[in-house]
Amino acid sequence: MTSILQVTGLTKHFDGLAAVSDVSFEVKRGELLALIGPNGAGKTTCFNMLMGQLKPTAGKVEFNGRDITGLPPRKVWRLGIGRTFQITGTYPSMTVVENIQMALLSHHRRLFDFKSYAHLEYKKEAINLLELVGMPEQAERACAILAYGDLKRLELAIALAHEPSLLLMDEPTAGMAPRERIALMQLTADIVEQRNISALFTEHDMDVVFAHAHRIIVLNRGEVIASGSVEQIRNDAQVREVYLGGGTLYQSADGSADGEHSHA
Amino acid sequence: MGLIFAQLLTGLANAAALFLVASGLSLIFGVTRIVNFSHGSFYMLGAFIGYSLMQVLPGAIGFWSSVLLAGVAVGIIGVIVEILVLRPVYKAPELFQLVATFGVILVIQDLALLIWGAEDVLGPRAPGLKGIVRIMGEPVPKFDLALIAITPFVLFALWYLLTKTRVGILVRAATQDREMVGALGVNQAWLFTGVFFLGAALAGLGGAIQLPKGGADLLMDFTILASIFVVVVIGGMGSLPGAYIAAVLISVLNVFGVSYLPQSTLVLMFVVMAVVLTIRPYGLLGREEKAGEHGQVGEPELPIKPASLTIRLLVLALIALLACLPFVAPSFFTILATDVIVFCLFAASLHFILGLGGLVSFGHAAFFGTGAYVAALLVTYVGTPMELAFLLAPVGAFLLAIIIGWLCLRLSGVYFAMLTLALAQLVWSLVFQWDDFTGGDDGLVDIWPSAWLRDTTSYFYFTMVIGIGGILFLRHLAHSPFGYALRASRDSARQAEATGIHTKRIQWVSFAIAGALAGVAGALFVFSKGSVFPVELEIAKSFDGLIVVFLGGVKTLSGGVVGAAALTLVQDYITRFEYWRLALGLLIILVVIIAPNGIVGSLRKLAHWLPFGRSKST
Known part of the structure; x- marks a missing residue:
């Protein structure tokens, strides 16, 4: 599988705060890739830099081999990327x-x-x-x-209107009932398969993620702490720590400063 | 050197009143989000009340206590206005309140006329400060020095009040998040009233304290309005030190302008503002305004559809009826109908950007006036035939709208509104002060249409074709892909940008189209009247447009036209009475309170209630 989106060293600083630091990953053609992480991990910031709503402090975003870093959203959209937002923005x-x-x-x-x-x-x-x-x-x-769940579905329809080759979905199922969530993600997975497009999505509902994602990237405090198949992520010790506790504690024993170094 | 220093001091002294009034406006806007058009009226009331008090209270103590009492009195009037007029409409769509404050302007104008008469009043000199002192050989009035000394104290006192006291903390919290302050158990209503008191009192103080320098007259409300808007915008909305710096800057420039460039004093102020905002879009000390707070708050607008066949036939019948007018009514009515159509086109063009685009322009008269003046200047200087002048007028307005739109659209919300106002005033001051070219206050006369349109009836038909054609064109535009893109940009700029819409460009083009059509209205106007005066470009004219759009209903397609027709007809009737401003002001306030959705919006609501009203629309 060739890659459709290539992200290298993506970094965003808000004044002193490093919201996203040195994030690199790729989305392969036909892939349904999940970007997960606890609140404040930098998922939405990351999304906003991919489509141009935010300008990255450093790093590069390439779409189909073309550098799209810092392009305004409307131009990114014309190249074939569709997006839905965490909070819907229909008319x-x-x-x-x-x-x-x-x-x-x-x-x-x-x-x-x-x-x-x-x-x-x-x-x-x-x-x-x-x-x-x-x-x-x-x-x-x-x-x-419209009810909120319907708005989310409408947003998906809008995002598909220009026949994009890549979909970016920021929490597509947020605010929906559990049954609706499963249905919407199933729908998305079907569309990705039928139209042979790729999708990158963030999600809090692990059931949804584990059921549909082909691959998962885990962000914590702006850094990628793990990536791999569903099975790998499920068994990753650090991911468990981040989700089940320990993620906000300082690791003082080995002297490394908080969040400055990534752990393999 | 001495002269320059003395002029600097005069400028600083003049800044005192300007700062007082502007800080009040800034404060009121910061907390209540109301653009208080009647702030100039509070200033005028301060001057008149101060004057009356000074007639009664003797000596230096009498003078200064008059100033303070005038402030308190105006503060109380502000409270009355807030409770009676604004409280009922806080829930109305944002910026709707400004129509109410415009009603207040009219009421106060006539009340002042009633109480103090039409004569200008000369302010008494301040006892104990009547003389001059010589500084570097130049005479400087003692009173000026007193003003220069007082202003920093006022600034400090306000700063202390806002940053160090509990009340001040609440006020600042309310400027940032009203809901949160309410959730913390603060009675917002009284907080608003308190802020209104303080803001109005500051305006009153400003009016009273400038009495020895400027006196009081019935025009001072509008005269200061443009200046304080400029000061507030240059300084940055909500920033008191910014307002002070800007007041000093403007006043000092004004003094130097009078001495060295007497032909362009007014222009200077607006040029400075344009320059400052080009470099620092949110003013010297202002912070970025979050976009999307203005224009479209409250219930969302209903989806639009082109008019049904019934409505079309109805409109056609109305037009046919209108066309019969010259045969059945005296020519007076034909002239009135011409005026109505011209104003309707002007209002429809404003409604296009305001309603569909969510762009609240406070300076739309600039394009109307430019259209009129372009035609008039062409006829006067080049002897252009009417037909050609008529074609070039909208081109002129279009080009102006392209420039003003480019400058203003980098801003949003209230900064956009203020900048459009200032640039429109720049155009007005150019026309007003360039006597040799534009005729200044005397205007341009003898601008008549060609022979085939010379009589009232044929010009009426001409106006009907062009005017109604323009209105229908704008209406069609609303249903076109372009109109949809404009509404999309207003509804959710983020979503629009994320689906390939260059929102600023769409807004820019629509701004230019609206400008061109206002220019068409201006051209229709000038040839129907045979003359044009700077008043057609004034703030008051822009406000007229805003009022009819809001009164008619921002969120309805026909709002602008209906509002314009209603207001012109009412005005025509009401201006026959002596105190018509009072009556019109009260009428406007009443409509605002009873029908906060505008005339069309309220009729539509009413139709929902009636059994037969809820028919086809889904």
Whole structure:
């Protein structure tokens, strides 16, 4: 498998705080890669640097061999990366289907079209996407009144609108009921397989992660502390320590400062 | 050298009143998030009340206690305004309150006229400080020195109040997170009222303390408004030391301007502001404003759909009815209808960026006025035929909107609003002070349409075609992909950017389109009146636009047009009375309180209640 996203030495400092330091990993084509870690580990910061919402202090992000470090999100999107957010950011003044039509209009570079009626454009494609995420009956509802779980599914449909080759999903199932979580992740896994695309996602629900991820990267305090297959991560002593305690204690015995060195 | 030093001192003295008023505005905005347009009126009231008190209270003690009492009195008036007018509308969409404060301006204007008459009042000289002292050979009024000495104390006292006392800590906490302060058990309502008292009192003090230098008149409310906005923005919203530095900067520049560049004193102030904000977008000592706080708060707007066949037929019938007007009514009504259409187009263009774009521009009159002036200047100087002038007017407004939009769109929220106001004032001051070219206050006259449009009726039809055409064009734009992209940028800039939309560019283009259409309205205006004066570019004109958009309903497509038509008709009727400002002000306040969703929004709500209203829309 060739790599589609290559991250090297990604670092972000907020004033004195190293939110992400020297993170390197790759996403292979067709892979469903999970980025996990406790709260404050730097997952969202990492995501924001991948798509350009944040400029990294140091490091490099390459997409299909092309350096995209520091490009604005809209350009990264045009190259074929779709993204969903931890807190949804749909357009409440539009209907559900119009939210997807908006992304389709942008994809077909029709934003400066003054003539057509927007709500008639790409409607069929938009409905198809809604069917894909299982909510075609909600097409004409106002987006503002959707339940949170439905918003998450809508966001996924929007992220798929420009047929991306890589999906970035920041906590796609946050705020959903357990049954819904499993269903949404199953859906994502199916889409990744059917369309032969790749996905990188962060997640707190370990059931979801272990059930669907092909590979897992664990972040703690801005650093990668482990990466490997589901089985490897499950049995990693340090990962267990991070999740079950000890992660916030200073390791004074060997004299190494807190979080400064990575442990193999 | 001595002269320059003396001028510096004059500037510092002038800064005193400016700082007092501006710090009050900054304080009120910081805590309540209300852009208090009536702050200039508090300043004016301070001056008049101070004057009246000084007539009664004798001597130096009388003078200074008059100043203080004027401050307290205006503070109390501020409290009354806050409780009666603003409390009922805190829950309304953000920035809606500014319409209410505009109503307050009108009410206070007429009350001041009623009590103190139309004559300008000369302020008494301060007892004990009447003379001058010579500094380096130059005469400097003693009173100026007193003002220079007092201001730092006020600044220090405010600083102490805000940083060292418990009340001050609560106020600062409220500027950062109102909800949290409420959750901690602080009664926000009284905190707001208290801040309003302090802010209004500062404005009153400023008005009273400048009496020996400037006196009092009925125009001073608007005169100071632009200056204090500039001071607050240059200094940085919410920063008192910033306000002080900016007040000194502006006042000193003004004094030097009067001596060395008398033709451009007004221009100077706005140029300084534009320069400062280009280098430091959030003012000298301001902090970055979080975007997305303004314009679209409260209930989300309903999804829009092009009008149904019934509505289209209804509008068509209305237009047909309007077209019959010249045959059935005296020509007076035709002229009135022309005015209404022109104002509706102006309001619709503002509504386009304000409602759909969430860009609250306080300076939209600049484009209306530019359209009018471009046409008028072409006719006056080059003898351009009307048809060509009419085509070039929107081009001029469009180009201006491109420049102003580029400067302003780097900012958001209230900084955007303030910068649009300042740049519009820059354009106004250019027109106002460039006598040789623009005619200054005398305006440009004799700008008549071509022969085929010379009579009222044919010009009315011309206005109908262009005006209604423009309005329908904007309405169609709202439904086009471009209009959707504009709304997407407003609803969630993050999501829009993450799906390939260059939000700033979309907003920039829409700002320019709105400017061009305001320019069309301006051109229609100038040829219907035959003349144009700087008043068409003034703050008051921009505010008129804002008021009708908010009154009509920001979150409805037809809000701007309905509001504009309603206000023009009401105004036409009401201005026949002597104290019409009072009546109009009260009417505006009343509408704001009763119908916080605007006229169209409230009608829509009403229709929901009625059994037949809830029909096709889902």
